[in-house]
Amino acid sequence: MQRPIFLDGHGTTPTDSRVVKAMMPYLQEQFGNPSSQSHLYGWEAEAAVKLSRETLAEAIGAQPEEIIFTSGASEANNLALKGVAEAYFQRGKHIITVKTEHRAVLEPCRYLESLGFEVTYLPIQSDGLLQLKDLEDALRPDTILVSVMAANNEIGVLQPLAAIGRICHDHKVLFHTDAAQAIGKIPLDVKAMNIDLMSLTAHKLYGPKGIGALYIRRRPPLNLAPQIHGGGQEHGLRSGTMPTHQIVGFSTAVELALTELNREAGRQKRLRNRLWSSLKQLDGIILNGHETERLPGSLNVSVEGVDGAALLLGLRSDIAVSSGSACASGRTEPSHVLLALGRERDLASASLRFCIGRFNTEHEIDRCASTVCQTIEALRQSHQSFKDKPNLDKTSGNTTLSIN
Structure with a gap:
């Protein structure tokens, strides 16, 4: 058939065969835990994660230490929004986002509303683009974060990230973007676009499911409250054993996408x-x-x-x-x-x-x-044809012709 x-x-996308090939050694011979520092298997895995982090950082104009691996863009979005809210609530409790965001942004925003935060959901124009004046008008002294998707996951519309970033930074407000659909499809540069936090995922660009990342600006320092506590991996921001094979697959997928x-x-x-x-x-x-x-x-x-x-x-x-x-x-x-x-x-x-x-x-x-x-x-x-069929008048039992 x-x-x-x-x-x-x-x-989602199928995993490219070249990505699968790159992942396979870390499922079999080089299967060590990157946190295991006392033997060869751990060193091999640690080296692979380090190289992958460098690849991802270079792809978006960041530094390797600014990349935190997650299970995908949904987790990265939650870490960005909730992490900023918890870290900066004494400065303000106002967040701005857009009505057309992915639910992985809208639902955390609604959750934060239940905790006393106020969220402004900006409208879009008929072409799907955000009107920058609406953003400027919505900013307040207590605004701590703006979250705007880079590329919409339904209509593909590209928002003007650099212009949004400039407005946010002029008002000393943090700027987060969900770039799950954008990475590997359009050029991204977190510095040029004034982006403080960027969510990424692998399975939209021919990488494996279950792996993503969050870019977190380091200079000047940005505070973020961890959402998963445990062994202290990823600078304590995202605990859990790191899936080396998925991380390698992610970086390989990004490298291939940028090359092509x-x-x-x-x-x-x-x-x-x-x-x-x-x-x-x-x-x-x-x-x-x-x-x-x-x-x-x-x-x-x-x-x-x-x-x-x-x-x-x-x-x-x-x-x-x-x-x-x-x-x-x-x-x-x-x-x-x-x-x-x-x-x-x-x-x-x-x-x-x-x-x-x-x-x-x-x-x-x-x-x-x-x-x-x-x-x-x-x-x-x-x-x-259905509309043109005669309808039975139930009250009289007569057949009447209905032309709508």
Whole structure:
């Protein structure tokens, strides 16, 4: 049986075979605990972690000691938000974020609200971009942290990090960004962008699941309250035995992505535009998010005149695609990101999130476009036929023709 074409890379990506190869020695021969300092196995693992930390730091313009390994971006986000809140609550209890953030940012913010913190959730413009004046107007003397996602996980929109960072630093407010979707896809530089905290993960760029990192600015010093206590690993900020094989896989994935960044960005953008050119030939296909300020392989559309659940059901045997965040796929509510864009609930529910990745081909994109267009047309025809059917008047027993 032919497997569906995978176009859901914003949810996760397959682990690149080159990454798997780099990881394997640390699952077998070099399996030591990096904290074991009395023998060869521990030294080997420690050396691998050190090299990986240097690779990740170089990728974002940081220093190795500013990289703290976590289980993923969700943990990194929680450490950043809760860690800052606990460390700086005497200075202020006001946090600013954006309505379209990932739930790994929104839920910690709601938790902090239950503890007495005040959170301002900024709106976005119709193209998904934050209006900088809204941020400036929201800043207060008691604001301690601003958290804005680098690249949105549903619509791929890229926020102006450098401009946001300048505003935050001018007001002496810490700036955190969730860059889980951005690392390895666009250039990142924490110094040039005035970023104090940056959350990262491996499985969005062909690395293993279960490993991420948090960049924490060291100069000038930034205080952070640990959220996991134990053996004191990672400068006491994140205790727990370090998974050497996953760390090596993470750094290898980042290294490969940066090496291929320019070529892949151009290729993915061409394929994305090819897909969009086909889809927009149909009436009632609406692009979600800014047309150009987004990730190269990202395309999110809403479809008028179809039921969202029926659309996904009609595609699932041929195309692996989603209607929103994978972390919220079990929810019946429409995407909070699309609602924030101003989409009506029915239209937000009838959306498709495409992510074109490293292993997708032109042939697959053409097949995808054809399948999606045929499915939409079939659903619209079926819906119209149903609307045009005679309805039975239950009160009189007579059949009446209903034209809607």
